[in-house]
Amino acid sequence: MPIDRRHFMRKLGGATSSLVLSAVFNPALATSLDHAFTRTQYHSAESVASDEAFWQQIRLAYTVSATRLDLNNGGVSPQPKVVQEAFNHYNRMSNEGPSYFMWRDLDKGRDLIRQELAALAGAPQEEIAITRNASEALENVILGMRLNPGDEVILSRQGYPNMIHAWKQRAMREGIVLKWLDFELPQTNNSYFLDLYKNAITPKTKVMHITHVINWNGQVLPVKLITQLARQHQIETVVDGAHSFAQLDFKIPELGCDYFGTSLHKWLCAPFGTGMLYVKKERIKNLYPLFAAEDPESDNIRKFENFGTRSSATEQAIIPAIQFHELIGTKRKQERLRYLKNYWVKKAQTIPGFRIHSPLDPNFDCGICLFSIDGLDSYKITTELTNKHRIHVVKIDWQNINGIRISPNVFTLTKDLDRFVNALKIIKNS
Ligand SMILES: Cc1ncc(COP(=O)(O)O)c(C=O)c1O
Missing domain, CATH: 3.90.1150.10 (Aspartate Aminotransferase, domain 1)
Structure with a gap:
C-alpha cells in the first residue's frame, strides 16, 4: 500500500509537529528522505524490502554505530534521531521546573499518546494503557486477574522468563495450577499448537497465556486460532506481544484476545522504558491494577498507570516514534x-x-x-x-x-x- 504522505504531514500537525519537523526534516535528510518515499510510494512492501537505497536513507535517520554491528535488535532497538531529540527536548523542559512541567503540563498530554497508540493498535483508546515495558503491562494482567485456588492456566515453557516467574509466583501464593506446554520448535503447522492447547483444557481452565512471537527463535504462533479455541471454552486469553507489535502487520482486536502487553522499545523504536497494555473494555473492571489505584474496580483504563512519578520525556517521545514508524509502515x-x-x-x-x-x-x-x-x-x-x-x-x-x-x-x-x-x-x- 502506498504511503500517504499528506496524511502523515497532517498528523504532524499535533503537539510535537515543530519538533518532529525540525529533527527529521533538516534540509539534507529531509530532501533525501522525501525522494526515497516519493520514489517508492507505489511500490509494494515486498519490492521495497530489497531496495537498499531506500533503507540506506532510513538508516541516516538513526545514529547507527559506524563500526559495531548490532544484530540483537530484538533485545532492544535504537531510536531514530527524531525520538532522541524529542526525548532530549522534553527532558530539558522538565528540568526547568519538574513538578510544573512534568505534572502540570506534560502529564496532561498522556491521552494524546494513548490516542496515537490506539490508532496504531487499531483499538479504542479507552482500552490502551501506557506502561514502562512489556513485563509491567503483562504483570498487571497475570497478577491482577481474579482467580481462585485450583483454577488452571495454560502456558508454555518457551514463554518469556518474567511472565513465567509471575505465573509461578501466583501459583505459589494462591494455589492456582499451571499446566505447562512444551513446544518442540520450529513448527510450521497450526494444528501442532492448536492440539497442544486443546489437549490441555479441562473444566478448570480459566486462562491461556500465549506468546505471539517466541523471543528465543522468532517462532510465530497462530494466536487467532488459539483465542478462538479459548472462547469456545469461556477461557480468557493473555497475549505477550513484545515481539509482534510494530514488527508484524496486524491490529490487536483481530487477534481476539482479552489482554495484550508489549514493549515499545523493541520494534516501534520508542524510548527505552516504554510499553503498552491493551485490555478489552469489558475486562477492565475485573482486573486489579498492579499498582493500587483509588478505585481498583473502576472500568477506566488509566487505573493501570498509577505507578507514581515517571519520566514524562520518555513518554512524550513515544509520539514521534509512532510517527516515524508510520512513515515507513508496519507492512x-x-x-x-x-x-x-x-x-x-x-x-x-x-x-x-x-x-x-x-x-x-x-x-x-x-x-x-x-x-x-x-x-x-x-x-x-x-x-x-x-x-x-x-x-x-x-x-x-x-x-x-x-x-x-x-x-x-x-x-x-x-x-x-x-x-x-x-x-x-x-x-x-x-
Ligand atoms: C516475549 C517477551 N515478552 C516479554 C518481554 C519483556 O519485555 P520488557 O523488557 O519490555 O519488559 C520480552 C523481552 O525481551 C520478550 O521477548
Whole structure:
C-alpha cells in the first residue's frame, strides 16, 4: 500500500509537529528522505524490502554505530534521531521546573499518546494503557486477574522468563495450577499448537497465556486460532506481544484476545522504558491494577498507570516514534525484516554444519532467527563475533532451545549481513 504522505504531514500537525519537523526534516535528510518515499510510494512492501537505497536513507535517520554491528535488535532497538531529540527536548523542559512541567503540563498530554497508540493498535483508546515495558503491562494482567485456588492456566515453557516467574509466583501464593506446554520448535503447522492447547483444557481452565512471537527463535504462533479455541471454552486469553507489535502487520482486536502487553522499545523504536497494555473494555473492571489505584474496580483504563512519578520525556517521545514508524509502515518493516533474515540465512547455508532453529515460512516466521553450527560451540562463536569482528549477537540457552539469535533492524544493510556471514566462515575455518 502506498504511503500517504499528506496524511502523515497532517498528523504532524499535533503537539510535537515543530519538533518532529525540525529533527527529521533538516534540509539534507529531509530532501533525501522525501525522494526515497516519493520514489517508492507505489511500490509494494515486498519490492521495497530489497531496495537498499531506500533503507540506506532510513538508516541516516538513526545514529547507527559506524563500526559495531548490532544484530540483537530484538533485545532492544535504537531510536531514530527524531525520538532522541524529542526525548532530549522534553527532558530539558522538565528540568526547568519538574513538578510544573512534568505534572502540570506534560502529564496532561498522556491521552494524546494513548490516542496515537490506539490508532496504531487499531483499538479504542479507552482500552490502551501506557506502561514502562512489556513485563509491567503483562504483570498487571497475570497478577491482577481474579482467580481462585485450583483454577488452571495454560502456558508454555518457551514463554518469556518474567511472565513465567509471575505465573509461578501466583501459583505459589494462591494455589492456582499451571499446566505447562512444551513446544518442540520450529513448527510450521497450526494444528501442532492448536492440539497442544486443546489437549490441555479441562473444566478448570480459566486462562491461556500465549506468546505471539517466541523471543528465543522468532517462532510465530497462530494466536487467532488459539483465542478462538479459548472462547469456545469461556477461557480468557493473555497475549505477550513484545515481539509482534510494530514488527508484524496486524491490529490487536483481530487477534481476539482479552489482554495484550508489549514493549515499545523493541520494534516501534520508542524510548527505552516504554510499553503498552491493551485490555478489552469489558475486562477492565475485573482486573486489579498492579499498582493500587483509588478505585481498583473502576472500568477506566488509566487505573493501570498509577505507578507514581515517571519520566514524562520518555513518554512524550513515544509520539514521534509512532510517527516515524508510520512513515515507513508496519507492512514494509515486516517484509524488510523477513527479507534480511532470508538473505543472511541463504548465504550462511553454504557453511558446513550450519543449522537454523527457526521457521522459514511466512505464516510462522519473522525477522528473528536462531542458528547453530555443528561441532562449533555457540559460546565460542558469540565471543569471537563480539571480540574479533565487532558484531553483537546473543547466545540463547533456554529449555530445549539453544543457539545464537540474530535480529537485524530495518536499517541493517545486506552488506552488514555479508560481513556477518563472512565472519562466521572465518570462525568456522579457524
Ligand atoms: C516475549 C517477551 N515478552 C516479554 C518481554 C519483556 O519485555 P520488557 O523488557 O519490555 O519488559 C520480552 C523481552 O525481551 C520478550 O521477548
